[in-house]
Amino acid sequence: MMNREMPRVLRRVIFAGLLALAGCAGRPEGVLVPSGETPAGVSTVDLLVATTRAPSQQPGVLFSGERGSELVMRDIKVSIPPDGKRKVGQVQWPEKLPADPMKNFSTVSVTPIDSAQKGRAWLDGHLPKSRRVLVFVHGFNNRYEDAVYRFAQIVHDSKTDAAPVIFTWPSRASIFDYSYDKESTNYSRDALEELLRAAVDTPEVGEITIMAHSMGTWLAVETLRQMAIRDGRVPKKIQQVILASPDLDVDVFGQQLRAIGTDRPQFTLFVSRDDRALTLSRRISGNVDRLGQIDPSQEPYRSMLEKQGIIVLDLTALKSGDSLNHGKFAESPEVVRLIGNRLIAGQTVTDSEVGLGDRLGAVALGTAQTVGSVASIAVSTPIAVFDPVTRKNYNDHWLRFGQSVEDTAVTATGQ
Incomplete structure (x- = not known):
């Protein structure tokens, strides 16, 4: 018999999602038109952006939410306002274009990378002394520019010592296209594997951290599972996997781990029991617990996590400006610094x-x-x-x- 509370919960979560989208509705389109300007006092973040999205004909949008036929890369430089003019954890979207780089995030340059050789050259030129690479996979309901600016914010605020690479898959950026987005992650598994193998095969790269959010965690873990089945294990250079608010069926995650095997990267989870976006996902996914909403102190999860050697950071008590409590990992100054100072460096957080x-x-x-x-x-x-x-x-x-x-x-x- 259908749970009578379900429609009420769904209405509340969908309404909150609509409010969040309404807050984005005033953003101007075309923020990725490059300005070429870097005024004194601003910071810049240089990203390698790989995507399976179809190109957009609209200037400054670059890529749509539809599926492309191949993996395409861009070198995108984003400027970020001076620290005194912004809050750590926040993306300052321009209210109008051109953006004021002293107050808003702004696109400095967009450069096509039209070959794997140029992609490896980008990595070689942006590797720090640590020789680390950070690959970020965004989540559900993200436009191309959403993913780019959010990752630029994470890289800047975490002060990560790694070459920043983002993989952005085809999301239509609508809460009503959940199924389309989920299938787009499946569509993108081979391309993410291609990107990861290119990084692994670059001799100058020492180690790789994968950080994925929300539905992007499904894509990341499925790709690792695919690589492990193909090769017998995940490549040794991939040493850390950070799953933030993972929109993963807990039963499926257990099966994925078994397929990946015991000789695997260190997994770290960010969970929050008040994640309202995952409440909706749970309801429309057979009412099975989502990995990002578990209570790691309770059974059966406590024993499973201990047995698998997985570190969990429970952010339930942490307050954020996100009405859905789904982006705490990126919006909390403490958490983004923890990511940059310790997790990406492969250090224990204990x-x-x-x-x-x-x-x-x-x-x-x-x-x-x-x-x-x-x-x-x-x-x-x-x-x-x-x-x-x-x-x-x-x-x-x-x-x-x-x-x-x-x-x-x-x-x-x-x-």
Whole structure:
């Protein structure tokens, strides 16, 4: 029997989505017309943009939401207003064109890259000393320019030490085209594999991080699964996979991991139980939990995540300006800095300033006062990190004294 609450939930989420779209309705079209200007004080981000979208005939739009016949690349430079004139985590869209680069994001240049050789040359010329590459895959309901400007914001705000590459697949940018967008991710798997293999085969590239958002996580994980089946494993250069608000059926994700195998990159998840966009996705996808909405502290997910060695950052308590709570990973200053300072660098997040590792380290000092104060921090801190390795080490420490993590938490909080 149909859940009588379902229509109400759907109406609420769709209404919130329409409000979000309405907020974008006033944006001028054609923001990718290059200005060639970089006034003193602005920052610039140079992106390699690869797409399976069909070209647009409209100047400054470049690519539509329809499907193209091949992988096409552009070198796009975006200018970003001075830090004192913008909030970290936000994209300042121009209200009119041409954009004022001192107040808005602005396109400086757009350069075609018409061969794989030129693409490898771009990577070679933009690699930092770390020799890292960051490949970003956007999510559902994104126009080409949405993806470009959002990724430019992430790269700038995270101060990532990696060559930034974005893969943008054909999205019609409408909440009513969910099925079309999902099929477009399937359509784009071979092209994303082509892009990743080109990066892997570039000798100068040392390691690769893949970061995907929302429906783009399906495309990213499916592509890795495809590569693993083809080659027996994911290429070793692909070392980190970050899935933000993953719009993935949890059962399907488990099957994907099994196909990828145990010799795989480190997976990190950003989840939030108040993600309203994923509530809609869950309702229209058979009412099966979405990976981005799970509670990692509860079974059966806790055991599954620990067994698979997956790190989870729970952002549920984190507030953002996103009415759908679907883009916290990009809009939160703390999270984007965490991405740039630690995750892309392949470092554990358990000993970061916002991570559970600091709290566990303090607890392990062993004084009752420290345990109590740390437990209160654990309740109030908006970013909770669930890491199986640190959790095991901490459990081992306390079990030597006859006390487990759960017992310590109960003792400390008085519950």
